[in-house]
Amino acid sequence: MRTNRHHSPPRWATTLLGWWTDPNTREEVEGDLLELYNHWVQTVGKRKADWRYSLSALKLLRPLARKQSNQPETTPFSLSADMVRNYLKIAFRNLVKNKVYSFINIFGLAAGMAVAMLIGLWIFDELAFDKHTKNYDRIAQLWQFVKFDVEKSSYDAVPIPLAEELRSNYPDFEAVSLSAQRSGILAAGEKKFVKTGNYVEPDFTKMLSLNMLAGSAAGLNDVNAILLSESVANALFDSNPINKLLKLDNKQTMKVVGIYSDFPDNSTFKNVLFIAPWKLLLATNDDTRSQQDQWDSNSYQILAQLKPGADFGQVSAKIKDIRMKRDDPPAYKPEFFLHPMSKWHLYREFKDGVNTGGFITFVRLFGIIGSIVLLLACINFMNLSTARSEKRAKEVGIRKAVGSVRSQLIAQFFIESISTTLLAFLLAILFVQLALPIFNQIADKKIAILWLNPWFWFSGLGFSLFTGLIAGSYPALYLSSFQPVKVLKGIFRTNRYAAIPRRVLVGFQFTVSVVLIIGTIIVFRQIEHAKDRPIGYSRQGLIEIKMNTPELASRYEAIRNDMLTTGAVTDMSESSGSVTVQYGGTTDFSWRTKTPDMHPLVMSNFVTHDYGKTVGWRLLTGRDFSRAFSTDTAAMILNEAAVKLMGFSTPLGELIHQGGRHYKVIGVIKDMLKEDPFKPANPSFFVLSYANINTINVKLAPQLPTSEALAKVEQVLKAYDPLTPFEYKFVDDEFSQKFGFEERIGKLAGGFASLAILISCLGLFGLASFIAEQRTKEIGIRKVLGASVFNVWRLLSTEFVLLVLAAFCLATPIAYYLLSDWLQNYQYRTDLSWWVFAGAGAGALAVTLLTISFQSVKAALMNPVKSLRSE
Amino acid sequence: MKRAFLGEFEEVVLLTVAILDEGAYGVTITQEIEQKTGRSVGFSTVHTTLQRLAEKGFLSSRMGGATAERGGRRKRFFTVTATGRKALLDVKQVREELWGSLPPQTLQLMGS
Numbered sequence A: 001m002r003t004n005r006h007h008s009p010p011r012w013a014t015t016l017l018g019w020w021t022d023p024n025t026r027e028e029v030e031g032d033l034l035e036l037y038n039h040w041v042q043t044v045g046k047r048k049a050d051w052r053y054s055l056s057a058l059k060l061l062r063p064l065a066r067k068q069s070n071q072p073e074t075t076p077f078s079l080s081a082d083m084v085r086n087y088l089k090i091a092f093r094n095l096v097k098n099k100v101y102s103f104i105n106i107f108g109l110a111a112g113m114a115v116a117m118l119i120g121l122w123i124f125d126e127l128a129f130d131k132h133t134k135n136y137d138r139i140a141q142l143w144q145f146v147k148f149d150v151e152k153s154s155y156d157a158v159p160i161p162l163a164e165e166l167r168s169n170y171p172d173f174e175a176v177s178l179s180a181q182r183s184g185i186l187a188a189g190e191k192k193f194v195k196t197g198n199y200v201e202p203d204f205t206k207m208l209s210l211n212m213l214a215g216s217a218a219g220l221n222d223v224n225a226i227l228l229s230e231s232v233a234n235a236l237f238d239s240n241p242i243n244k245l246l247k248l249d250n251k252q253t254m255k256v257v258g259i260y261s262d263f264p265d266n267s268t269f270k271n272v273l274f275i276a277p278w279k280l281l282l283a284t285n286d287d288t289r290s291q292q293d294q295w296d297s298n299s300y301q302i303l304a305q306l307k308p309g310a311d312f313g314q315v316s317a318k319i320k321d322i323r324m325k326r327d328d329p330p331a332y333k334p335e336f337f338l339h340p341m342s343k344w345h346l347y348r349e350f351k352d353g354v355n356t357g358g359f360i361t362f363v364r365l366f367g368i369i370g371s372i373v374l375l376l377a378c379i380n381f382m383n384l385s386t387a388r389s390e391k392r393a394k395e396v397g398i399r400k401a402v403g404s405v406r407s408q409l410i411a412q413f414f415i416e417s418i419s420t421t422l423l424a425f426l427l428a429i430l431f432v433q434l435a436l437p438i439f440n441q442i443a444d445k446k447i448a449i450l451w452l453n454p455w456f457w458f459s460g461l462g463f464s465l466f467t468g469l470i471a472g473s474y475p476a477l478y479l480s481s482f483q484p485v486k487v488l489k490g491i492f493r494t495n496r497y498a499a500i501p502r503r504v505l506v507g508f509q510f511t512v513s514v515v516l517i518i519g520t521i522i523v524f525r526q527i528e529h530a531k532d533r534p535i536g537y538s539r540q541g542l543i544e545i546k547m548n549t550p551e552l553a554s555r556y557e558a559i560r561n562d563m564l565t566t567g568a569v570t571d572m573s574e575s576s577g578s579v580t581v582q583y584g585g586t587t588d589f590s591w592r593t594k595t596p597d598m599h600p601l602v603m604s605n606f607v608t609h610d611y612g613k614t615v616g617w618r619l620l621t622g623r624d625f626s627r628a629f630s631t632d633t634a635a636m637i638l639n640e641a642a643v644k645l646m647g648f649s650t651p652l653g654e655l656i657h658q659g660g661r662h663y664k665v666i667g668v669i670k671d672m673l674k675e676d677p678f679k680p681a682n683p684s685f686f687v688l689s690y691a692n693i694n695t696i697n698v699k700l701a702p703q704l705p706t707s708e709a710l711a712k713v714e715q716v717l718k719a720y721d722p723l724t725p726f727e728y729k730f731v732d733d734e735f736s737q738k739f740g741f742e743e744r745i746g747k748l749a750g751g752f753a754s755l756a757i758l759i760s761c762l763g764l765f766g767l768a769s770f771i772a773e774q775r776t777k778e779i780g781i782r783k784v785l786g787a788s789v790f791n792v793w794r795l796l797s798t799e800f801v802l803l804v805l806a807a808f809c810l811a812t813p814i815a816y817y818l819l820s821d822w823l824q825n826y827q828y829r830t831d832l833s834w835w836v837f838a839g840a841g842a843g844a845l846a847v848t849l850l851t852i853s854f855q856s857v858k859a860a861l862m863n864p865v866k867s868l869r870s871e
Numbered sequence B: 001m002k003r004a005f006l007g008e009f010e011e012v013v014l015l016t017v018a019i020l021d022e023g024a025y026g027v028t029i030t031q032e033i034e035q036k037t038g039r040s041v042g043f044s045t046v047h048t049t050l051q052r053l054a055e056k057g058f059l060s061s062r063m064g065g066a067t068a069e070r071g072g073r074r075k076r077f078f079t080v081t082a083t084g085r086k087a088l089l090d091v092k093q094v095r096e097e098l099w100g101s102l103p104p105q106t107l108q109l110m111g112s
Helices: A011-020 A026-044 A046-059 A081-097 A099-127 A161-169 A203-207 A217-221 A230-236 A278-284 A286-290 A312-319 A360-401 A406-443 A454-481 A484-489 A499-531 A556-566 A611-615 A630-634 A640-646 A706-720 A731-737 A740-774 A776-784 A789-823 A834-861 A864-869 B008-023 B026-037 B043-056 B082-100 B104-109
Strands: A139-147 A152-155 A173-188 A191-200 A212-215 A225-229 A245-248 A252-260 A274-277 A301-306 A335-340 A349-351 A354-357 A542-546 A569-575 A584-586 A589-591 A602-607 A619-622 A635-639 A655-658 A661-669 A684-688 A695-700 A728-730 B059-066 B074-080
Touching: A011 A026, A011 A046, A026 A046, A026 B026, A026 B043, A026 B074, A046 B043, A081 A099, A081 A406, A099 A360, A099 A406, A099 A454, A099 A740, A152 A349, A161 A173, A161 A301, A173 A203, A173 A230, A173 A274, A173 A278, A191 A203, A191 A230, A191 A278, A203 A217, A203 A301, A212 A217, A217 A225, A217 A252, A217 A274, A225 A230, A230 A252, A274 A278, A278 A286, A312 A335, A360 A406, A360 A454, A360 A484, A360 A499, A360 A740, A406 A454, A406 A740, A499 A740, A499 A789, A499 A834, A542 A706, A542 A731, A556 A569, A556 A706, A569 A602, A569 A611, A569 A706, A611 A695, A630 A635, A630 A661, A635 A640, A640 A661, A640 A684, A655 A684, A661 A684, A695 A706, A728 A731, A740 A776, A740 A789, A740 A834, A776 A789, A776 A834, A776 A864, A789 A834, B008 B026, B008 B043, B008 B074, B008 B082, B026 B043, B026 B074, B043 B059, B074 B082
Parallel strands: A191 A274, A225 A252, A602 A684, A635 A661
Antiparallel strands: A139 A152, A139 A301, A139 A335, A173 A191, A173 A245, A173 A301, A212 A252, A225 A274, A245 A252, A349 A354, A542 A695, A542 A728, A569 A695, A584 A602, A589 A655, A619 A661, A635 A684, A655 A661, B059 B074
16 A cells, blocks of 8 residues: 555646536545545556546546535635624724724714715705796796896896786796785784785786695685785684784785695795785785886786796797887897796896806805715725724734635625714714704705605715725725735735825815815905995994885874984984895986987985985085975985996086986985995985885984884884884894805805814824824834934824825915806905915914824834834 | 436446445445446446436435545545435336236246
């Protein structure tokens, strides 16, 4: 037997067998043949044994046979329940062992996800605006382009007779309704509220498919019928309100014929709290009645619903020239068109007759910011996970040595990273739930998590899975390929290029952060810039009261005298509209040197004698209106912009023709900021009127406490009009509301910018500490050889500082480009001063240094004995 | 009654596995058949037949422990399953029935 050991079968046959025999039986076939060969050598001699062996081997070749995977003794199933449990346990232990990293990792990712979720919900809400309306894709509002100057401007106010014209001559329309929003005093018994509502034609309720809770919308055909929203009905009446009576504006008695459920918060009609018949407006409002057949008086809204299949563009083309085809076409060339409901909210802006978007810009902007913050968080997560995973090379080696196959390791790392991201997702939902009240307040919304929306869960979970896969792919695919022998011997070393993608990612993070910081500063500077602008009047202690009821009108002198005698009021006047709003203008305005091709829009203001003193306007030349001159009923005061338009060097005494009358210019005031604070003031004129006015302006006496003064003003008004609730507005508040939108954007941008920086810093903190830990030995040796703390600190910080500087160099032009583009939207804008950029860069650098120094100083102060003694 | 089809060589191999009991694997089976029947059979033929019988469910197999003499390779041991035993009995019964129905003079002519 001993000699037989020296005989071996033909090598080629064994090799062939190794290659091509059936892999499922290879082991026993090879063994059996070897055993038989030995037997044959003994019994029939080597030559025959060789022959038989080769022949059998050839006969056993099964080159097409495939390994069957369901054989547990050769390939363990990588996702068996036991192993998955083990992976989860190891994952959990890893998280608990490295508490700081786990916190940074999960918290950072959760914060990013929460931001993205909030923005996603917000965008969802914005895109869903008005979508709940049944005839969403067939409803449009009538708009018109008019040409006062060189460019076409757009208005959503149109003349009343247009409605009838569309209804009778254009078969494309299924329903057409006039609409006018007014605020009205609703009174039932003792209860009294001021609410906004619309005067509409009966088609309105059908068009919007009003959800009637009680009664019927058809009752609106009656002049004295009114529909109430659920909220108003509940506020006004204790029991069933149907067929009950209420008083509107202290004048008309109205019968409640129906209750509709309130329009949702994200609806154009959310302020429509009651619906009254158009006929009522015609019957009670002289203005409306007089404009009934006026084609050139544009103050009302028209809503229209097209027949199925009709196209907005084609119908717009048909109705475009309605006005110009009629007699006596006006010089401003109105072109009517339909603005579809799907564009009401997000695409409201037109420039020279072309839709230029509108709020959609901000939806897009925030979408981009959300994705960027999320991207930052993901980058962090990946950076940290991959950096940490190198620590686990030994674990991979040991696992492989005890029999793990690669697919198991891949499964392990994927399960680990995916469970971490899922944890972050749950945390993000918690964050969103906590942040929603504040977010809703800033964004002025009523958003809730879409618990029941499958898409919400689908995208959230899908995203977590995706992040988990990407972040886990480095350890899963790269680490699992290590050879256990090498890893356990400690030959394993990371590639020196492995850190490059990490550096690129950190650089990207800081670029984005710096851009966001600069952006935030500029937005706030722009707001401040406009707020500091001279407004041309004094807001101090100025309040305004709307006159809705006949009791207050035409008793000007009496009310004013009573007010002044209380001592709570410095002065009082009345005007057409609030001082913070410009209601309307006219092109019916001519002067001596006006050329025929000029038809500018000049803003008209009607005021009483005491207006100038009350609001505190500043006269540049001439004089204020005065009772001493009886001719002042034909006097006019212009603002600077108007004088500039007309090109007069000495405007006083010039005659102006307006509305069929001649006025003499008696004074020029500094421009008053009544409209958009980001635009230059429009040319305006002021004339005396005691009829065309609806607002009381009251300047409170500064020596009295505001609440006391207000009580006295209320007393005076109640004496004249006991039924109307006393509602006043501070001009200060009204003025600051002009910045509401910009401030909202600024606050949101600021919030997101600080989150982005926080996330970036978290990531940096983690990376810095990781690198410090990796270089513990190096630092120890350096210290032994005489390196100072400062040396070590510099060693660890240089890389990151360079990265931030590179990021800053990249961020500056990007921010400059984006922001100068944004500021182009404003005619009155701040400049992009260099110090904003420098400040943002310095800030980013300071934050970076602080973050890293915490780690690098800690590493530098460590006793080298400790770091070198281990192992 | 439907009987399992068993080829002649398959029957021999299956019987041999039954005879060898615990120690039935490729080599012993081949040697046993050679010894008992006197005919020279190739290992490849035996291996293929064993695979086919296992596929048909007449044989089950398990891997033995590693042995040094075969270069550390394990043996695959075969045992006859219940289905296999039934198939063998069926074949035997058919044979016996056939022999039993042979006329006596023919039997005498065959010299037994």
